[in-house]
Amino acid sequence: MRVYPFGCVVGEIFRAVYFEEFPANNWSARQVYLREVEMCDVYIGLFGLDYGYEDEEGISPTEREFDVATECCKTRLVFIKRLSGCVRHEKEKRLIRKAEQTLIRKTFFSFEELRGTVYAALINYLAEKEYIRMLPFDAAFCQGATVEDIDPEKVDQFVGVALAQRGFPLERGTDMETVLFVAEREDF
Incomplete structure (x- = not known):
């Protein structure tokens, strides 16, 4: 640079x-x-x-x-x-x-x-330019990312682990948009 x-x-x-x-x-x-x-x-x-x-x-x-x-x-x-x-x-x-x-x-x-x-x-x-981040990695947005960039199988695996370990309110197989909405609201 x-x-x-x-x-x-x-x-x-x-x-x-x-x-x-x-x-x-x-x-x-x-x-x-x-x-x-x-x-x-x-x-x-x-x-x-x-x-x-x-x-x-x-x-x-x-x-x-x-x-x-x-x-x-x-x-x-x-x-x-x-x-x-x-x-x-x-x-x-x-x-x-x-x-x-x-x-x-x-x-x-x-x-x-x-x-x-x-x-x-x-x-x-x-x-x-995202050469530095002002927020921690997991709190920062990925500019330009869309729902299509998310792997549905990984989301389903998350639901299974979150259900077993933290009492996540949804079951495996729930559609991805619902899981993401609830995960954000419930702070999982």
Whole structure:
């Protein structure tokens, strides 16, 4: 799993990619940073006061990265620096509006606040992807599971054991939907 371009904030789960750490090579800077965005799982955009360097088309690397992350359907987490008494570059304002049209973004004032909001967003990402569970295994829902995924023979075996050992109120051979309903209500 790769995170681009912010530092590792959730232990060793995420690996940050810093453009500045790449060795000298024959690739253009643009090829490298856009390839990294294409390969990442999570794109983290930090938007601030300045728009930054503009290429021959007048577009910054940050905006190009955001656009590639969008085109590649990457999870995009955008954090916008809150400013007091400063005027944000017009193109940076436009980039922020572009992001706000497609996703929920968070603002931050200090590095400590940014670290906390990035951490919370990454934990949320891990939970949504079911890389981590917030509940014990037997209390968590299996997303996308249907009744057809349940083995009727296993349910019937459960009824036999629950009847013999715990006085389950149904007999073996009871239809599966009824067993599941009663098992949930009776907390078996």
